[in-house]
Structure formats: structure tokens, C-alpha cells
Amino acid sequence: MDRFVIRGGRPLRGEVGIAASKNAALPAMAAAMLTAEAVRLDGVPGYKDVRTMARILRHLGARVDETEASLEIHAADPGNHEAPYDLVRTMRASFFVLGPVLARLGRARVAFPGGCAIGVRPVDEHLKGLAALGATIVVSEGYVEATADRLRGAAIAFGTPSVGATENVMMAACLAEGTTVMSNAAREPEVVDLAELLIRMGARITGAGTGTVTIEGVKALGGATHPTVPDRIEAGTFIVLSVLTGCGIAVRGARRDHLQALESALRQAGVAMDERDGALVVSCEGRWRASDAVTQPYPGFATDLQAQWMVLMALANGSSVVRETVFENRFQHVPELVRLGADIAIRGNTAVIRGVSRLSGAPVMVSDLRAGAALVLAGLAAAGTTEVQRIYHLDRGYDRLIEKLRGVGAEIERVPGPPV
Ligand code: UD1
Numbered sequence: 001m002d003r004f005v006i007r008g009g010r011p012l013r014g015e016v017g018i019a020a021s022k023n024a025a026l027p028a029m030a031a032a033m034l035t036a037e038a039v040r041l042d043g044v045p046g047y048k049d050v051r052t053m054a055r056i057l058r059h060l061g062a063r064v065d066e067t068e069a070s071l072e073i074h075a076a077d078p079g080n081h082e083a084p085y086d087l088v089r090t091m092r093a094s095f096f097v098l099g100p101v102l103a104r105l106g107r108a109r110v111a112f113p114g115g116c117a118i119g120v121r122p123v124d125e126h127l128k129g130l131a132a133l134g135a136t137i138v139v140s141e142g143y144v145e146a147t148a149d150r151l152r153g154a155a156i157a158f159g160t161p162s163v164g165a166t167e168n169v170m171m172a173a174c175l176a177e178g179t180t181v182m183s184n185a186a187r188e189p190e191v192v193d194l195a196e197l198l199i200r201m202g203a204r205i206t207g208a209g210t211g212t213v214t215i216e217g218v219k220a221l222g223g224a225t226h227p228t229v230p231d232r233i234e235a236g237t238f239i240v241l242s243v244l245t246g247c248g249i250a251v252r253g254a255r256r257d258h259l260q261a262l263e264s265a266l267r268q269a270g271v272a273m274d275e276r277d278g279a280l281v282v283s284c285e286g287r288w289r290a291s292d293a294v295t296q297p298y299p300g301f302a303t304d305l306q307a308q309w310m311v312l313m314a315l316a317n318g319s320s321v322v323r324e325t326v327f328e329n330r331f332q333h334v335p336e337l338v339r340l341g342a343d344i345a346i347r348g349n350t351a352v353i354r355g356v357s358r359l360s361g362a363p364v365m366v367s368d369l370r371a372g373a374a375l376v377l378a379g380l381a382a383a384g385t386t387e388v389q390r391i392y393h394l395d396r397g398y399d400r401l402i403e404k405l406r407g408v409g410a411e412i413e414r415v416p417g418p419p420v
Helices: 022-034 048-059 092-105 124-132 163-173 189-200 232-244 256-268 303-314 334-339 369-381 401-407
Strands: 003-008 014-017 038-042 063-066 070-074 107-111 136-140 143-147 155-157 179-183 204-206 213-216 224-227 249-252 272-276 279-283 319-323 343-347 350-354 363-365 384-389 411-415
Touching: 003 369, 014 401, 022 038, 022 048, 022 070, 022 092, 022 163, 022 189, 048 063, 048 070, 048 092, 092 107, 092 124, 092 143, 092 163, 124 136, 124 143, 124 155, 124 163, 163 179, 163 189, 163 213, 189 204, 189 224, 232 249, 232 256, 232 279, 232 303, 232 369, 256 272, 256 279, 256 303, 303 319, 303 334, 303 343, 303 350, 303 369, 334 343, 334 363, 334 369, 363 369, 369 384, 369 401, 369 411, 401 411
Parallel strands: 014 249, 038 224, 155 179, 363 384
Antiparallel strands: 003 384, 003 411, 038 070, 063 070, 107 143, 136 143, 179 213, 204 213, 249 279, 272 279, 319 350, 343 350
């Protein structure tokens, strides 16, 4: 297993370009199963999760061509309706194929998903939504099997605004007979991006980005070319890194309007975010202030930036509280940050962080994708050498991380094999 060796504590300076969003690309790839024509997604990097989804789509009978600049998926005549466990288990987003394959073929069988170990993460809202569209759902032997001759539009009120369930049901409803109205839908930019792709393919969708999304079913969808939305979590990660390392990193290609909760949390901490020459920059004078954060569905503070924010608070002036309300087990980075010298205590879903003046390098272990990002940030801010183990989690969703970090002056190397 590879690891990162980081020599931290240096100011970083330069520019970083943001990739297309992983969380938008994955459902977009699944959406390509809805049509017999080719769907091209521009600018999607070869994240490991993207390659996993490509393998699932190929298994279902689609052709997937990956080039550096785009990803083309052609599901002319998918011969298979099953996504097996050994492909699905590493990535929760595999479950996105359930809705599209069901809508296209009238039958889909998908293993219960795995993915980041950040809580129970049920799929009941996905299944409830598809059942409301008329699917018969059978769960057995670790698989979900959904069948329906023709899906029918319905009114669906989600119990919780789940990103994945909103996307899965939205895709299926595009080919249903009649109108579907989803209420308490997730409002994340990735939901909006998926709706924009589906509309390019011929779907009739209104209200994406609000809590109520209306989909008028159509008989068939066609091909499309789509520029995937920039990754707001990658952008947020580099913005936090910039604050930690002297405010010298310009983040290019991000959407500022997708980062408003982070911007206002930074403002509370005394850090101004601005746009300069088309890139996002931060300005700080000395140490930033402690500032509380509560994770919430969009437009609230993103749970996918909680771990990175905690690194910032670990080095802030004063004490702060971070509350995680989206997932029930998302503090696995905390013991690792404590190894680096952070002063953090957990009480239930709340972390109390007393800012310290410095962190110092130590060996740490990654538990999930965003925890991994936080540990890399902490290592870059800490004095001395930090070894980050189990970095395969980071490969799932950060595009060319080491090159981008080196590009702003970070001393980081990827060392193959087990730690010595
Ligand atoms: C997506 C993102 C993930 C992000 C999360 C929340 C992708 C590929 N992943 O995950 O990075 O952290 O949104 O912003 O886009 N829930 C249920 N029943 C369900 C589905 C979800 O109770 O059927 C709960 C979950 O346990 C969780 C909450 O709803 O507590 C939010 O989950 P959800 O929005 O579905 O997250 P994902 O789509 O899995």
C-alpha cells in the first residue's frame, strides 16, 4: 500500500486548477444508461471511482471510451441488468445504476453498496422513490432487484433530502409515463448538473436546485455532450489549504456561488475570500479566529468539507465547535489529528476544538476520502514529517493530487509499498 511522505510547515504559493466534480460525474455516467445514443462528458478526470463506474457500465453492456479530455459512454444495446457485488462494494455511487437500468430495461439487480465508512448510509429513500414509480422491489442475498413493465410518474416526498436518492429517482422518472413531483429533494449543485445533462438528453425537468423537482416523463432520451460542473469539494479543500499555508494559493476553475457556506464560515474566522483574475483567493493576516460550523445539506456547510475545516480550527485562535448532522460516524480523522498535536474532544456528533499554535508531523492513517484530504492538509501545515498511510482512499476522488500540491511548492512524495 502506497503512502505519502510530507515535509510540512512551509508556505505554499501558486495556482491550482479544479477538476470536474466526481460526485457529478458518477450519476452522469449512470444516466448514459438511459439512452441508446452516445453521451460525452467533458473534462472528467480518471478518478478511481470514475474507473469503477466505467467497469460497472461495461459489465452492463455499455461501451466506455476514456480519453484525457472526455469520457464517452454508449449503451446502444445493454445486454445485462446486474451490477455484481465485487464491482459495487467499493463505491456507494454504484447504486446510481439502479434507476436508469430499471427505466431502460424494466429490470435491474444491484448489490447493496459499500463506499466510505462514514455511517450506516441506508438506501431506503432510493427504494421508496422507485417503488412509488411502480417498481416492485425485492431485497435478497445482498442484492436489490427492481422490476417494472413501465414506470409511472408519482408524487414522492423524501423523508430526508438525500443526494443519491434524488438523483436515482430523477433519472428513472425521465422515462416514466406521466409526471413525477419529488418534494424534500436534495438541492446540491451536483443534482442541478445531472438535471442539466438529462435536459440536454431530451428530459423535461424543472425545479432542480430547489426542494421540489418536477419531471415529465418522455418516451426516449438521446445522446448529449455535457461539461461537468467543477468540483466544489476539491476547490474548498485547496481554499482551506491556502489559509493553512500563508494564503498564497489561487484556485482556478471553481464556482464561487457553490462555496458560499465556506466563504461565510471563513469570514467568521476573519479570512476574506475573493476573486482575482478569475481565480479564488483568500487573504489573511496572522492567525485566523476559531469559528463554529454545523454540517447541513446544501446550501449549508458541506459535510464533505467538515474534516478539512477541522484542521483549520485545530490551528485557530481560540476554541470552536464542529457539529456533524449529515452522517453519524464522520469523525474518524479526529484521533489522527490528535496524533499530530491537535486538541479535539468528541461528544456525540459534536467536536470541541481548542486551537493550538502548531501541529507536528507523525504517522497517520486515512479512514475515508475526505478524512484523507484533512490529514494531507494537516501534514502540510505541521512542522516536520508526516507519513499518511492508506492513501488509496484519496485516489478515489482527488485528481492528480500530488502534482497539484507540488505545483504550489509542497514537499510531498508517494512512496510505494508497506511502511518501513
Ligand atoms: C452524496 C455524496 C457524498 C456526500 C453526501 C452528502 C455522491 C457520490 N456522494 O452521498 O460525498 O457526503 O452526498 O452531501 O454524490 N440517507 C437515508 N436513506 C437513503 C439515503 C440517504 O437515510 O436512502 C441518509 C444518509 O444516511 C445520510 C443522509 O441521508 O445521513 C445524506 O445522504 P445522501 O445525501 O444520500 O448522501 P449520498 O448520496 O450517499
